[in-house]
Amino acid sequence: MSGTASLVEAVAGKAVTTSRKLAQVLGRDHSSILDTIKNNQHRREFKYGHFTTRDYVSGLTGHGYEFLITRRGLDALASVMRYGAKDKIEQAYDGAWDTPKAVVPAGRDIPVACAEEVEYLTENTLRRIERLEQCVDNLAAMNKQAYDRVSMYDGLYQEEKEAKEKAERDKGVWYDLYADLMWRVVKGTDGTPEKRMERHQAFKDRLLKSIRRRIITE
Known part of the structure; x- marks a missing residue:
């Protein structure tokens, strides 16, 4: 290809x-490039508009579709390709x-500096989206931990x-008080779950001692 400028355009x-264009650079069939991209679209680097x-239409009979690939997208694609690609x-x-020619949108008269700023803002937005996704993943993990803890209790x-x-059937089991305590352990908001469990265990110990005393005296 004649010069590097023809490899890049602005959309x-x-x-x-x-x-x-990438297929021409690598000397490969375009279909193989399409397959590589589609087979890796589950990766994070292949998302967010990259x-x-x-x-496209080429000549009288040539037509189909192609991928537009950003610089970051090309880096991600290169990292998964083999044979010295x-x-x-x-x-x-x-x-x-x-x-400069690479960032002048076809059909639009936008100064190069403006186009570069748009590209910068777009990339910055994509990075923020990636960070937000990571935050969502972290929240999902925390929610799972909370759900597991609730399930445990x-x-x-x-x-x-x-x-x-x-x-x-044993004497000394005060049902209403015991049921109320268990509800407080599971559903209450008084202190941490661990503290509520400690109070429950103390209550249980006192209850068992009371039952044993009653059995011994009878």
Whole structure:
């Protein structure tokens, strides 16, 4: 190809290359480039607008679609390709992204400086989106931990309930007070769950001692 500038164009103020141009750089069929992109679209680096599709018509019979690839998208793609593709891409695109012609949108008369600013703002927004996704992932993990803890205490409640029902025939089991305490352990907001469990255990110990004393005296 003649010069690096022809490898990069601007679409909506964003500097991009295309999967067809990349296929020419690597000397591969365009279909193989499409397959590589589609097979890796589950990766985070392949999201957030780094790969978008565009229809094309070439000659009388040539038509189809191609991917528009940002600089970050191309880096991500190069990292998963084999047979020396990464080195070929780095050599072919060396300086291409810095060429003024590469950031002038076709059909629009926008100054180069403005286009570069738009690209910067777009990339900055994408990074913020990535950070937000990470925050969402962290919150999901925290919610799962909270759910697991609630499930654990619910299981303890069920066990204690069954134990209470088994011991209900014994004297000294104050059902209303015991049920109220168990509700407070599981549902209450008085202190941490650990503190509520400590109070419950202390109550349980006192209750068992009382039951033992009554059995011994009878």
